[in-house]
Amino acid sequence: MYRDPVESLEPLHHRPAAIRTLRVGMIGIGTVGSGTFRVLARNRADIAARAGRSIELVIVAARNLQRAAGILGEGVALTADAMQVATHPDVDVVVEVAGGTGPAREWVLAAIAHGKHVVTANKALLAVHGAEIFAAAREKGVIVAYEGAVAVSIPIIKALREGLAANRIEWVAGIINGTTNFILSKMRDEGLDFAAALAQAQALGYAEADPTFDIEGIDAAHKLTLLAANAFGMPLRFADAQVEGITALQGVDVACAEQLGYRIKLLGVARRQAAGVELRVQPVLVPATHLMAQVNGSMNAVMVKSDAAGLTMYYGAGAGSEQTASAVIADLVDVARLDGVHAARHVPHLGVHAHATNALAVVPRAAVHTSHYLRVPVHAVGQIQAVAACLAERKVPVRQVALAAERPGAGPQVLVLTGPVEQGALDLAVHALQARAEVAGAVATLRVESLEG
Known part of the structure; x- marks a missing residue:
């Protein structure tokens, strides 16, 4: 031939x-x-x-x-x-x-x-x-x-090596697993729970019979490891990546994120910090008006922030022969x-x-500094202020507090958006909040990514 x-x-x-x-x-x-x-x-x-x-x-x-x-x-x-x-x-x-x-x-x-x-x-x-x-x-x-x-189909390695060769890369963030993006899109658009959305993905061939690598975030972490190595010239640190999949994500949080003006995406993030590089994969809230929030179905997208070129975004199919x-x-x-x-x-x-x-270290989970979303089940609507007060006592900046829209068979839920705070401090605050008499169930938490310059 x-x-x-x-x-x-x-x-x-x-x-x-x-x-x-x-x-x-x-x-x-x-x-x-x-x-x-x-x-x-x-x-x-x-x-x-x-x-x-x-x-x-x-x-x-x-x-x-x-x-x-x-x-x-x-x-x-x-x-x-x-x-x-x-x-x-x-x-x-x-x-x-x-x-x-x-x-x-x-x-x-x-x-x-x-x-x-x-x-x-x-x-x-x-x-x-x-x-x-x-x-x-x-x-x-x-x-x-x-x-x-x-x-x-996205030539992101060439973009980092060649198109952005003159730049100091500040961060790379991407939707880099088409299977999970398809599932999250179905959960939002059709109100499906995770299991039903996964079953649909498998029936259509978007997910394997054993989807573990996709839904647990492992596939995205493999890819993020390579992106970080190219962006920052660091060794491959897959074993050090913080990896969280979407298996524990509840449909109620997808709906509540929409209520607050956000969408949930499984995002891989590699961000340069003074102490090293954040290397993490997890479901996060992204503003619904952001371009990354418009990436639906099995499509992929990667955004890069660099000092000279500024913000650039790359979009395309994440799978296919x-x-x-x-x-x-x-x-x-x-x-x-x-x-x-x-x-x-x-x-x-x-x-x-x-x-x-090569000396760049991976920033430990507790030191990652982002905003957060909290969903707090309470016994009564009037307990919304107690939730906010508990977080303030723990020095967690509260940016927005609201009641979740009523859902059949569910009690009142307080929704909180925090300002930027270290994960370790937020974990302690959530632990204290969970012990309060006003709280009626497990507190759900997710990170919030602004993806701004």
């Missing part, structure tokens, strides 16, 4: 010597792999023109060889042994789209050891084993590219352009000046 070089528009006597085709081996021919094959075949000439050379898929490793042959047709070699692709002498770059963190680590490290560049869409692999993989790549002078691992293929092939184009040049000119593995900022 892809044997014909793209014709140059230059006169013949000005043409340089032919540049060798970039030969690609791919591990996996599932959703992402098949999409990558289709897009490479369909847009072969445009891709080659942009890369400056042809890109040819020469071998693919697949579990089901018969199925793979039906997708690929003739012209691409097939093997059931992924390691054969990783070490093949005729392969310049290995595309790993099989997923997982066990065998994938061995394949990628073997490819690097054999001097091959790597393109992967495997965020879990990089979040868990990235330090080892990037160190090996630096040692061998090869590229590890992973645009498809974060926010899929050809959407992910778009990012994978963009990385292949980068490899095609840079293969053979001095290693110092390679696309940086984790952003710029990583050596200067």
